[in-house]
Amino acid sequence: MxxxxxxxxxxxxxxxxxxxxVADIVKHTVDxxxxxLVVCSAMSGVTNLLTEGALTAAAGNxxxxxxxxxxxREKHSNAIRQLLPSDVERISIRxxxxxxxxxxxxxxxxxxxxxxxxxxxxxxxxxLGERMAMPIISAALRHNGVSSTTIxxxxxxxxxxxxxxxxxxxxxxxxxxxxxxxPVLAQRIVPVVTGFLxxxxxxxxxxxxxxxxDYSAAILGAYVDSDEVWIWTxxxxxxxxxxxxxxxxxxxxxxxxxxVAEMAYFGAKVLHPKTVQPLVDRNIPIRxxxxxxxxxxxxxxTHEEHVTPSTVKAVTAIRDVSMITVAGxxxxxxxxxxxxxxxxxxxxxxxxxxxxxxxxxxxxxxxVPEEKSASVVESVQDELAHEYGRQDIQRxxxxxxxxxxxxxxxxxxxxxxxxxxxxxxxxxASVNVLAIxxxxxxxSLSIVVRAADTERAVxxxxxLVVLNGISPNVHAPEPIKNAVS
Ligand code: ADP
Ligand code: ASP
Ligand code: MG
Numbered sequence: 001m002x003x004x005x006x007x008x009x010x011x012x013x014x015x016x017x018x019x020x021x022v023a024d025i026v027k028h029t030v031d032x033x034x035x036x037l038v039v040c041s042a043m044s045g046v047t048n049l050l051t052e053g054a055l056t057a058a059a060g061n062x063x064x065x066x067x068x069x070x071x072x073r074e075k076h077s078n079a080i081r082q083l084l085p086s087d088v089e090r091i092s093i094r095x096x097x098x099x100x101x102x103x104x105x106x107x108x109x110x111x112x113x114x115x116x117x118x119x120x121x122x123x124x125x126x127x128l129g130e131r132m133a134m135p136i137i138s139a140a141l142r143h144n145g146v147s148s149t150t151i152x153x154x155x156x157x158x159x160x161x162x163x164x165x166x167x168x169x170x171x172x173x174x175x176x177x178x179x180x181x182x183p184v185l186a187q188r189i190v191p192v193v194t195g196f197l198x199x200x201x202x203x204x205x206x207x208x209x210x211x212x213x214d215y216s217a218a219i220l221g222a223y224v225d226s227d228e229v230w231i232w233t234x235x236x237x238x239x240x241x242x243x244x245x246x247x248x249x250x251x252x253x254x255x256x257x258x259x260v261a262e263m264a265y266f267g268a269k270v271l272h273p274k275t276v277q278p279l280v281d282r283n284i285p286i287r288x289x290x291x292x293x294x295x296x297x298x299x300x301x302t303h304e305e306h307v308t309p310s311t312v313k314a315v316t317a318i319r320d321v322s323m324i325t326v327a328g329x330x331x332x333x334x335x336x337x338x339x340x341x342x343x344x345x346x347x348x349x350x351x352x353x354x355x356x357x358x359x360x361x362x363x364x365x366x367x368v369p370e371e372k373s374a375s376v377v378e379s380v381q382d383e384l385a386h387e388y389g390r391q392d393i394q395r396x397x398x399x400x401x402x403x404x405x406x407x408x409x410x411x412x413x414x415x416x417x418x419x420x421x422x423x424x425x426x427x428x429a430s431v432n433v434l435a436i437x438x439x440x441x442x443x444s445l446s447i448v449v450r451a452a453d454t455e456r457a458v459x460x461x462x463x464l465v466v467l468n469g470i471s472p473n474v475h476a477p478e479p480i481k482n483a484v485s
Contacts, residue, residue, distance in 0.1 A: 003185060004029060004228050005221030007039040007195060007213055011234035012291035013133050014044030016082035022137060023083075023144040025232070025294055026190060030146050035185045037224055038148075038192045039217040040137050042129025043075060047196075047210070050104065054125045057112040065108035069101050076101075076132055083140045093139050097132045104128050119163035123197070123207045127154075130194035130213070138192040148190040153216060156180060157198030159206045166198055166206035168219060173198075177223035185224060193220060214272040218286075222278035229284060231271065232291045237299030238263065238270055241315045241462045245455055248467065252313060253297065256305045259313065259408055260286075262443045266353075266406035267318030276301065307411035310468060311418050314408045315461045317454050321353060322373035323399045323435065326380060327363035330392025337387065338364055344383035348375045353404065354446050356437040365435055367448065373398040402434060403454040406446040407461060413442050421465050422447070429453075429460035 006029070008022050022038075029036050042050075049072065053065035076097045084090045107125050111117045117125075134150050141148035158173045159166035184191045195213025198206050208215050214231055221229035238260060239249040255263075257276040264273040270288065279286060280303075289298035324345075331337055341364060345352060350372035356365055368376050380396050387393040412418050419436075422445065426433060435448040449457050 001033045001035070002227040003035040003037070003224060004230055005037045005039065005217055005224065005226040006230045006232060007217035008041065008137075008291060009213065009231070009233045010041045010044035010046070012232050013040055013042075013137060016079045018291065019079060019083055019137055019140050020144075021291055021294075022232070023140045023146070025291065026141055027144045027146050030188075030190065035188065036190045037181065037185060037220060037226070038137065038141070038190055039195045039213060039220055040130060040133050040192055041195050041213045042133050043079070046072065046075070046129035046132070047126055050126050050129055051122070053104065053108050054111050054117045054122055057108040058115055058117040060112070060115060062109075062112050065105065065112070069105050069108075072101055072104070072132070073098065076136065079136055080139075083136065084143055086143075089139055089143070093135050096135045100128050100132050120161075120204070123163045123166075124205050126207055127194070127197040127205045130196050134192050134194050138190075141190055141192065146190050147188065148192055149184060150192050151180060151184070153194045153197050153220075154199035154203065154205055156193065157208075157216065157219060158201060159198040159208070161200050161204065161206065163206055165209045166200075168198065168208070169201070172201065173219060174223045177220060181220065181224050208274075209272070211269065211272045214275040215277075218275045218278045221284060222282055225282075226284055228287060229279060230287045230289055231275075232289050233270065234290065234292065235270065236290045236293060236296050237288045238268070238301075238314075240313065240466045241458055242268065242317070245317070245458050246462045249462070250467070251296075252299050254300050254302070254304070254306060255313065256410055257286075257301055257303060258305070258441055259410055259443050260299075260301050262406070262408045262439060262441060263314055263316050266316045266404060266408070266444065266446065268314070268316045305410040307415075308409065310409075310421075310465060311412050311415040312407045312409040312422070312461075312465050315458050315466055316406050316408065317458050318353065318404045318406070319451070319454070320370045321367050321402065321404055322370045323365055323367050323402045323448055324373065324376055324380070324396065325363055325365040325399070326384070326393060326396045328387065328391075328393030328395070329362060330387065330390065331362060331364075334387075334392060337384070337393075340383050341380055342366075344379040345376050348372055348379050350376050354435075354437045354439075354448075356435045356448075367402075367404060370400055373400060401451050402448050403451045404446050404448055405454060405457045405461065406439075406444050407465065408444045410443055412445060413438065419445060422461055425460045425464040426457055428464060429456040431457045431460070 056064035195216040286301040
């Protein structure tokens with residue numbers, strides 16, 4: 001017997017057929033005598049529609065959110081109708097979902113009147129998607145013969161009030177999860193918990209950032225002492241690159257926590273970048289599996305590092321970033337300029353994704369999210385006003401037309417020739433390199449390119465470096481019998 005936390009993503013709960021498949025997966029696993037905790041996303045597309053409704057209302061459009069509400073009512077009632085044959089269950093679940101959609105309309109009306117959508121109210125609006133999906137999935141489980149109940153994560157995951165990207169207060173969260181969830185699991189009831197959201201100590205709803213349900217599952221899985229956390233999605237596992245960019249992308253059977261964290265951080269959408277954090281210290285393995293191909297092993301993520309012959313296992317890209325350059329002849333040998341520059345960046349709450357400094361010390365350049373670029377430039381200029389006055393620094397500017405391409409794989413620094421092969425692939429694709437940096441870990445090398453070159457760069461590196469080095473005989477070990485094969 002094992003305790004398994006299973007997170008089902010948007011596509012995995014995106015239609016009545018998909019939810020029925022989820023119910024089958026859970027039923028099989030429970031029949032194998034495992035304890036299961038389910039963490040659910042909103043049905044696919046719902047979070048985007050909720051966001052659009054609120055933003056169009058804030059822009060003065062009083063009808064779009066109403067049309068969205070109608071669409072959401074139809075989408076969810078259709079699922080309820082197809083999944084639940086009993087009238088009693090149908091009516092009670094439909095009432096629950098309807099009142100959440102009423103709440104959406106009320107919130108959007110308020111936003112429309114005020115012409116303002118604060119981060120706080122956006123969290124309240126976007127959390128509704130998971131809250132609507134939760135009762136439907138739990139009822140589908142019950143209909144499939146699995147004892148199940150629902151618990152909103154607003155009672156379990158306690159966060160600070162950094163709305164839209166809330167930080168988790170781990171001690172409070174652990175206490176609540178141990179108190180509320182563990183006894184339910186011990187009674188062999190499957191709790192269905194909302195992904196993506198949490199609440200402050202005062203009970204105000206927050207969210208963990210887009211794609212945050214993976215992180216929710218990791219937090220919940222860690223504190224219920226799961227043996228494994230399974231992320232069910234719509235692809236066969238973590239792949240060598242984004243399959244939408246390179247259709248010949250292949251599934252990686254095993255990866256280390258460090259490697260997958262680096263991939264996620266540098267743009268691989270398959271996992272939220274914080275997912276591995278709660279699980280690493282507890283050594284809880286993660287599996288990424290396909291809801292629509294459940295017998296396939298998927299990808300197993302653990303501490304173990306396998307260095308492959310090509311070293312490079314995957315290539316990712318991150319968009320919507322901006323390269324900031326601070327340049328001046330007088331920077332040479334002046335101590336502290338870099339420290340003050342990054343202090344100024346930190347003041348804007350901007351995350352620095354990579355840094356590269358030229359050896360002549362005449363410029364520092366670094367990458368921040370594009371939405372922060374203007375405020376970062378201003379903040380650096382203010383901080384270095386004295387150096388500007390003395391002409392030690394001539395210019396600070398932002399270039400928004402850039403993206404980062406990152407290659408990931410354990411053991412890169414110790415392997416000669418990796419960079420040469422990567423740059424060879426870029427040359428082959430006629431891609432100009434604007435800046436490079438090794439990651440702080442040994443797992444990555446990042447290259448800044450023009451936005452228009454990203455896709456070609458990824459495809460060329462993938463074909464010439466990643467796929468060239470794939471070893472056909474690395475297979476995932478099986479710590480837990482796959483209950484659905
Ligand atoms: P979910 O709703 O299940 O969380 P997401 O859409 O958030 O699913 O993430 C899965 C998607 O991530 C895949 O459909 C795929 O298009 C995309 N993706 C990007 N990079 C990768 C990668 N390296 N491996 C697998 N999938 C990737
Ligand atoms: N539904 C949320 C989103 O679309 C969270 C998630 O799916 O992980 O961002
Ligand atoms: Mg996701």
